Amino acid sequence: MSRRILAFAITSILSISSVSQAATLSTVPTKNGNIIVILSGAIIEGDSDALKSVIRAANSSNHEVVAIRLNSLGGLILEGVKLADIIRDGKISTSIVGSAKCASICFIIFAAGREKYADYAASVGVHGASNESGQETLQSNAVTISMALIAEEFGVPSRIIEKMVATPPDKLVWLTPDDLRSMGTTMTGKPARLRPAQPPGSPLSPQLRSQEKSAASQRHKF
Numbered sequence: 770m771s772r773r774i775l776a777f778a779i780t781s782i783l784s785i786s787s788v789s790q791a792a793t794l795s796t797v798p799t800k801n802g803n804i805i806v807i808l809s810g811a812i813i814e815g816d817s818d819a820l821k822s823v824i825r826a827a828n829s830s831n832h833e834v835v836a837i838r839l840n841s842l843g844g845l846i847l848e849g850v851k852l853a854d855i856i857r858d859g860k861i862s863t864s865i866v867g868s869a870k871c872a873s874i875c876f877i878i879f880a881a882g883r884e885k886y887a888d889y890a891a892s893v894g895v896h897g898a899s900n901e902s903g904q905e906t907l908q909s910n911a912v913t914i915s916m917a918l919i920a921e922e923f924g925v926p927s928r929i930i931e932k933m934v935a936t937p938p939d940k941l942v943w944l945t946p947d948d949l950r951s952m953g954t955t956m957t958g959k960p961a962r963l964r965p966a967q968p969p970g971s972p973l974s975p976q977l978r979s980q981e982k983s984a985a986s987q988r989h990k991f
Contacts, residue, residue, distance in 0.1 A: 792808050792809060792810040792811055792812055792813065792816050792841060792844070793807075793808070793809045793810050794806055794807070794808055794816070794819050794820065794823060795807045795809075796823060799835065802830070802832045803827070803832050803833050803834070803835045804823065804827045804832060804833070804834045804835065805834075805835065805836045805837070805838060806820065806823055806834055806836070806837040806838070807837075807838045807840075808820075808837055808838065808839055808840070808841060808852075808878075809840040809841065810840075810841060811841065811842075811843075811844040812841055812843060812844030812845055812848050812849045812852065812874055812875065812878070813844050813845050813848060814845060814848055815848075816848050816851075816852060817848055817851035817852050817855060820834075820837075820852060820855055821855065824855070824859060834859065834861055835861065835862060836861060836862040836863070836864060836882075837856060837861055837862070837863055837864070837878075837882075838863075838864050838865070838866055838869070839863060839864070839865050839869065839871045839875055839878060839879055840865070840869035840870060840871065841870075841871060841872075841875040841878075842870060842871075842872045842873060842875065843872055843873025843874045843875055844873075844874060844875075845874070846874055846898065846912060846916070848874075849874030849875070849877055849878055850874075850877065850919065852878050852881075853877050853878045853880070853881035853919070853923070854881070856878065856881040856882060856883075857881040857882075857883075857923070860883045861882065861883060862882050862883050862884040862885070862886065863878065863879045863880075863881065863882025863884075863885050863886070864882075864885070864886040864887065864957075865879065865886070865887045865888060865891040865893060866886075866888050866891065866957075867888055867890055867891065868888070868890045868891060868892075869888075869891050869892075870891070870892045870893075870894070871891070871892070871893050871894075872892070872893065872894035872895070872896075872941060873894070873895070873896065874916075876893060876894070876895050876920075876933075877916060877919055877920060877923070879893065880920055880923040880924070880925050880952065881923055884953075884955070885949075885952070885953055885954040885955065886954065886955050886956075886957055887946075887949050887954050887955075887956060887957065888956075888957050888958040889946060889956055889957070889958045889959060889960045889961050890958060890961055892943055893943065893944045893949060894941045894942060894943045894944065895929065895932055895933040895936060895941070895942055895944065896933065896936040896937065896938055896940055896941050896942065897909070897910070897913040897933065897934060897935075897936055897937060897938050898910075898912040898913045898916065898938060899938030899939070904938075905937060905938060909938070913933070913934055914934070916933065917930045917933060917934050920933065924952060924953060925952050926951045926952055928948070928951065929944065929948055929951070929952060932944075932948075946960070
């Protein structure tokens with residue numbers, strides 16, 4: 770099933786409202802004039818149009834957007850699917866550098882990359898979708914399944930998809946370097962010293978929960 774069909778299916782069960790400020794998209798040039806996009810903050814309506822504009826501007830100068838660096842805890846599902854679609858169709862690489870975080874729908878965007886890079890210090894997390902009250906419903910469960918199908922299309926292995934589907938929206942599973950390598954990610958930097966690992970399905974920390982709430986609209990979030 771194509772990503773576009775899945776995106777249409779999501780719109781049939783999602784009601785998306787506008788949020789005042791989109792994620793910040795900035796750019797840095799490479800040595801040969803191509804463009805790296807840096808996406809930081811909540812994924813909301815308008816972000817995919819902003820990325821298209823950056824790509825058009827680069828193309829008009831005979832250059833390309835070759836990579837996108839991600840630092841986001843999630844946001845609007847449909848907008849994230851649109852971003853992932855642009856990245857996959859444009860054969861753009863994705864990366865999570867330094868201690869950046871990429872969770873929820875940001876993970877789907879990351880998975881869409883032609884080539885994927887993640888720093889050992891970065892954090893990549895997955896969980897299921899929720900409704901506007903942060904609760905699981907039949908509709909939000911259907912959205913989670915749609916996200917799982919998209920992740921599968923992007924080559925995410927079943928062991929990661931199972932973690933996504935099994936983890937409630939008020940909890941989060943951080944993926945290990947082995948998990949990331951299993952989906953074709955190249956790990957960069959130096960492996961960190963052993964850190965206390967969160968058990969599967971650990972509750973979100975108050976800080977992450979606060980940030981995630983600000984990342985989502987008043988409707989379904991991921």
